[in-house]
Amino acid sequence: MPKQTRETGLPQNARPVMQRAMWISNSQRLSFESTETTAHRLATSSGGWVERLGEDVIVSFKGEGAKAELLEGLQRWTNDTGWLPSRVFTRFLPTRNADRVSPELHQGDSALSWKTTVTEAGIRYGLDIAAGYSHGLFLDQRLNRARLQHLRPTRVLNTFAYTSSFSVAAALVGAETMSVDLSRKSLKRGEHNFKLNGLDSKKHRFVADDILELLPRLAVEGERFDAIVLDPPTFSRSGKGRRWRVVDDFEYLLAAALDVAMPKCSILLSTNCTKLDPAKLKRRARPCAKVRRLSADFTELGAPDDFPPGHGASTVWMTVG
Ligand SMILES: C[S@@+](CC[C@H](N)C(=O)[O-])C[C@H]1O[C@@H](n2cnc3c(N)ncnc32)[C@H](O)[C@@H]1O
Known part of the structure; x- marks a missing residue:
């Protein structure tokens, strides 16, 4: 059995066998919104995860296979739920810090600012999607x-x-x-x-x-x-x-x-x-x-x-x- 790892964004010696992403239901998304929370996970797999950040989504991936799987899953999930993100960003999670790169805009208006605001239990947090280390809220x-x-x-x-x-x-x-x-x-x-x-x-x-x-x-x-x-x-x-x-x-x-x-x-x-x-x-x-x-x-x-x-x-x- 491959050892299960927590996502750290840091070097991982053992790559687990790719597991399919688990997506939250639309009622879970609505329940987040009812508590004024617009920043949460949409899906997690062994190869990455998808975060909803206000109107935007970031797909974080460890490899091209995971990226494709998560983007396809997002397409299915938005078709099923009717919730459409304004923009979709992709972010590569390298195994070495030296290989970190900025996220890329995959879909949406390139003229919009990459700085945005989300809420969590009504508290406002400013995010910067272009910031290298993390967008600003764990x-x-x-x-x-x-x-x-x-x-x-x-x-x-x-x-x-x-x-x-x-x-x-x-x-x-x-x-x-x-x-x-x-x-x-x-x-x-x-x-x-x-x-x-x-x-x-x-x-x-x-x-x-x-x-x-x-x-x-x-x-x-x-x-x-x-x-x-x-x-x-x-x-x-x-x-x-x-x-x-x-x-x-x-x-x-x-x-x-x-x-x-x-x-x-x-x-x-x-x-x-x-x-x-x-x-x-x-x-x-x-x-x-x-x-x-x-x-x-x-x-x-x-x-x-x-x-x-x-x-x-x-x-x-x-x-x-
Ligand atoms: C994992 S983040 C902390 C996340 C934060 N607790 C949160 O929930 O948003 C680590 C932070 O530790 C800071 N850091 C690392 N070494 C430090 C040190 N010796 N003294 C103070 N800050 C340090 C980094 O600059 C970085 O901002």
Whole structure:
């Protein structure tokens, strides 16, 4: 049996046998719309996936066979449901980061801007389809953004914040937020997301820094948070060349985060690393809490139901006592 892989966009050693795409039903699409959610998966196969982003669709594929299969499936699905995208983009998912290329317009008006806006539970997020790394919103984190809102936190630290989607969700329920990312450009997109939702970004903090260096400084300065989002990349390199590998450095990150956690803090542990499933995240998190004489309770939400099992990030909420 081929090993099932989560989509990371990163190198995959084992290519699974191509499985046919699973498409959501039209009633699922309508149910997303009824909750003011216009960004969701339409289909997932072992060779790629199809996302609906507002009026547009992106077909992400690992090879030409998968691309053809997903485009044919999209044609059938739109015929069956009557929902027609304004534009269809295709995006190649290379096995090496160095081979990344911009998406291409497959169908639709080439004069329209590639910047667009989607909603998730009524929250507006700006996307840039031409942006290389990702368009700006990780759809598999939908349930975690909703839970963060549900927790009604007062002070949120969003590490590896990217376009600050978690911060926007928290700020809308009254939290003060600090969003930290190495990329100033991504944080600027985060500020734009605040503005799109009528939030004053000047009342929130956007810090362009290496979170691994910043966390100890925040602890010394007495900064404390009642919700912390830890959603690091699998690998990265900071501006100073420091190498990060989530499998090796997870405990260092969590320990440093615990030093800025208020009592009863909720911490989202999340990763796309295929070596760390939710059970392993919990197994590795427990000793970190124990060393600091804290209790740890865990809540697993699983992936949203437009993601088939085995797809989407591995995530667990940890509440420390
Ligand atoms: C997987 S994305 C995070 C996605 C984000 N949590 C979300 O849901 O939108 C990883 C982000 O981590 C940032 N990053 C990587 N290494 C970092 C570091 N050492 N310190 C701060 N940010 C880092 C990257 O710039 C990138 O924006």
